[in-house]
Amino acid sequence: MLGDFTYCNPTKLYFGKDALGGLNEELPKYGRNVLLVYGGGSVKKNGVYDKVREILKANGKRVFEDAGVMPNPTTEKLKEGVERARAAKADLILAVGGGSVCDYAKAVSVSVHCEEDPWEKYYIRFEEPSCEIVPVGCVLTMAGTGSEMNGGSVITNHAQKLKIGHVFGEEVFPKFSVLNPEFTFTVPRYQMISGIYDIMSHILEQYFSGTDDNTSDYIMEGMLRSFIHSADAAAENPLDYEARSNIMRTATWALNTFVAKGKTTDWEVHMLGQAVAAHTDATHGMTLAAVSLPYYRHILPYAPEKFKKYAVNVWNVNPAGKSDQEAAEEGLAAMENWMKKLGLVMRISELGATEEMIDGIVKSTLVMQGGYKVLTEDEIRAILKESL
Numbered sequence: 001m002l003g004d005f006t007y008c009n010p011t012k013l014y015f016g017k018d019a020l021g022g023l024n025e026e027l028p029k030y031g032r033n034v035l036l037v038y039g040g041g042s043v044k045k046n047g048v049y050d051k052v053r054e055i056l057k058a059n060g061k062r063v064f065e066d067a068g069v070m071p072n073p074t075t076e077k078l079k080e081g082v083e084r085a086r087a088a089k090a091d092l093i094l095a096v097g098g099g100s101v102c103d104y105a106k107a108v109s110v111s112v113h114c115e116e117d118p119w120e121k122y123y124i125r126f127e128e129p130s131c132e133i134v135p136v137g138c139v140l141t142m143a144g145t146g147s148e149m150n151g152g153s154v155i156t157n158h159a160q161k162l163k164i165g166h167v168f169g170e171e172v173f174p175k176f177s178v179l180n181p182e183f184t185f186t187v188p189r190y191q192m193i194s195g196i197y198d199i200m201s202h203i204l205e206q207y208f209s210g211t212d213d214n215t216s217d218y219i220m221e222g223m224l225r226s227f228i229h230s231a232d233a234a235a236e237n238p239l240d241y242e243a244r245s246n247i248m249r250t251a252t253w254a255l256n257t258f259v260a261k262g263k264t265t266d267w268e269v270h271m272l273g274q275a276v277a278a279h280t281d282a283t284h285g286m287t288l289a290a291v292s293l294p295y296y297r298h299i300l301p302y303a304p305e306k307f308k309k310y311a312v313n314v315w316n317v318n319p320a321g322k323s324d325q326e327a328a329e330e331g332l333a334a335m336e337n338w339m340k341k342l343g344l345v346m347r348i349s350e351l352g353a354t355e356e357m358i359d360g361i362v363k364s365t366l367v368m369q370g371g372y373k374v375l376t377e378d379e380i381r382a383i384l385k386e387s388l
Ligand code: NZQ
Pocket: 038, 039, 040, 041, 042, 043, 046, 069, 070, 071, 072, 073, 097, 098, 099, 100, 101, 103, 141, 142, 143, 144, 145, 146, 147, 150, 151, 152, 153, 154, 165, 183, 184, 185, 186, 187, 188, 191, 195, 198, 255, 270, 284, 285
């Protein structure tokens, strides 16, 4: 049965080739001091940085920079960002980059006026912010995480071997996000397909939960069909605007809280992938790809009907004369072929994980309650070994 829910998404989206012009509408709403946050330099190479700086200048902003946000942003970098934002007396944090930059900007935004240790408060105790939050805006350059229209913020603590996401409430969502699919043209192929699998995993982890006849599941099947088609087209021709725009749009709607409303969700693949990343610092989407099939094959017997529905409605498996289990397995086999063809990493050993690391990765894996089987420690170990 469709569960009760309230829904509000406060992020204003500017989408398309002229989306950056949206900054001219947004910037006047905030004070003069802007903390411009970006990553390792891709935005300088592809020209997005210069375009943003120009618009900031035209709007009379005083710009302070916080560069060098790494993929899988760390607690150390967060500390640095908080100091910079405080020194700048930032009225707005403008994130220009991928999910890591957007996530990091949100983490800084809730920490600038917080007197406690943000890692302990938000990522260990999962408390909500009780201080003033500095507004965040995003100019997204890579499709994948959905961070541009949600409250998610994932931070890695290497000392503790933990990579943890806090899903903050609406007050932490970006106030606005600029999405120009052309900005994603320069994303290296490895990152592009990693982002593609991240999007797929976001949809699947909301889909593979619950047994009710829920509208969200139908929406997600449609999203998957369109998305697989666009992913293939982008893999063939990375400069295919239509494919890249469909991917960018799907990424946002896959994780802007819309499809999760009124239904249960799983998220165990993300917990496994994040634990792998905590030990290897591997690329997010690839960690998900490498653990997904062992996980799905493990939980399939607990929900053969749903896996059959996925096989038939997404992978065009003909169910005639087959048991639910058989049709479901055929669906996962089709998915596996597609993943391999795309070039996704299918083994965590390729990401640097070793047999000796498995116990540590098991300890770093959070156990979720919403999937078809709540995993025991032994099951987590078995899935990780299967993924090696
Ligand atoms: O650092 P730069 O030089 O900018 O290069 C980045 C980085 O090396 C590069 N890149 C981004 N846009 C580019 C580009 N290179 C060339 N041209 C462009 N246009 O791509 C690399 C990866 O960037 P990153 O931001 O790390 O990728 P992604 O968007 O996949 O973000 C991953 C982070 O988001 C978290 C992940 O855990 C990970 O830490 N997630 C956030 C979520 C959320 N907020 O809801 C949910 C997700 O499940 C995910 O966990």
